């Protein structure tokens with residue numbers, strides 16, 4: 001019997017290791033405020049812009065502007081995006097049962113779909129098949145009705161819209177086998193320390209399938225609470241479309257001041273002129289005076305009750321600003337650039353092969369999440385915590401291994 005016990009212990013150990021192999025950063029929350037967030041998504045097949053948008057139930061124009069794709073291309077919503085393209089998906093992150101997540105996405109199952117294929121392929125590892133099973137109370141995952149509408153819980157974080165007290169938006173990033181934390185930090189122009197603090201990590205080791213929160217510097221808005229686009233955050237180097245496609249806001253590249261102007265889409269919009277002036281939204285006049293530069297701008301202040309709010313803001317600045325600069329736009333992609341498929345070469349110091357020590361808080365995805373504060377002295381974020389998620393693929397294997405072992409255990413006893 002001693003041998004069987006050992007085998008069982010090894011099997012249980014393997015199961016624990018696999019459970020811990022896939023982690024995601026979770027943020028506890030207590031209020032109902034939502035925030036802008038991003039999902040890092042890799043296309044599993046060629047998909048039209050509109051198909052990607054409907055997969056996440058978002059506006060195709062918002063998808064394009066979040067990726068700085070020029071929306072003036074003819075028929076851009078029908079453009080076919082290539083398989084393996086990496087996209088940032090703009091979503092709204094809410095607070096559900098005390099945890100930040102998005103529950104706004106639903107998926108209609110198709111023939112030959114399995115929970116694992118939906119989780120790993122269609123949604124690119126942003127959700128696990130266990131999470132799909134739980135969110136939809138599926139007792140028998142082998143029976144999926146075609147056309148069944150599944151809720152897709154998606155990971156996101158807000159962290160108060162700041163990183164080290166500066167405005168930031170968080171990207172939920174699925175770690176791929178080629179990634180190291182150092183390479184991810186380099187790719188998103190941040191430091192290893194910042195990523196470790198945000199994700200409450202004790203070591204820089206990451207595993208394939210982990211979901212990290214990656215802070216991206218952003219331009220913050222200062223709209224009144226009554227605005228329906230209150231809290232708008234636009235990541236550096238991109239655009240956002242708001243006010244029913246009437247207003248387009250950009251962020252960067254030189255400074256992180258939100259700049260909004262009328263969008264060039266043909267829609268009927270309420271007046272975008274600043275009251276008491278002949279300035280339109282986004283217009284800036286400058287006048288050099290003895291005391292400095294008299295700058296007057298017509299700014300966007302959110303959409304309230306369907307009306308575009310504009311504010312004329314005069315200010316005296318030491319120097320006159322140059323012309324407004326915009327983040328460079330790209331043509332709708334047809335091919336996948338090599339560096340968007342494979343991350344920069346991993347640094348030899350942190351190649352992800354270090355000891356797989358757990359993050360501050362590991363919990364199975366089926367249990368209640370445990371929280372522990374991130375204790376990094378540099379980050380202002382104090383609520384980062386990690387939860388284990390189970391990998392979709394190894395589990396059926398493990399389950400059958402365990403069943404096999406149990407059967408083999410029981411038989412000798414019965415004999």
Ligand SMILES: *[C@@H]1O[C@H](CO)[C@@H](O)[C@H](O)[C@H]1NC(C)=O
Pocket residue numbers: 160161162380
């Ligand atoms: C949240 O962010 C705001 C600025 O956006 C800041 O004033 C406030 O102190 C932050 N709160 C926390 C708890 O970090």
Ligand SMILES: *[C@@H]1O[C@H](CO)[C@@H](O)[C@H](O)[C@H]1NC(C)=O
Pocket residue numbers: 189217236237252253256327
């Ligand atoms: C914003 O992005 C530009 C490139 O698009 C980069 O040069 C700049 O450093 C970024 N700013 C910040 C604060 O990250």
Ligand SMILES: *[C@@H]1O[C@H](CO)[C@@H](O)[C@H](O)[C@H]1NC(C)=O
Pocket residue numbers: 261262279280281282283284
């Ligand atoms: C004011 O803004 C409108 C709309 O963006 C633009 O067409 C116009 O050229 C701007 N005028 C000035 C003086 O900047």
Ligand SMILES: *[C@@H]1O[C@H](CO)[C@@H](O)[C@H](O)[C@H]1NC(C)=O
Pocket residue numbers: 285287289294295296314
């Ligand atoms: C600044 O310019 C605005 C409009 O161009 C004008 O009404 C205001 O009097 C000017 N202020 C100064 C101090 O020159």
Ligand SMILES: *[C@@H]1O[C@H](CO)[C@@H](O)[C@H](O)[C@H]1NC(C)=O
Pocket residue numbers: 226304305
């Ligand atoms: C918006 O409209 C509602 C009713 O139509 C009104 O009660 C509310 O005061 C309006 N809000 C603002 C900020 O104008």
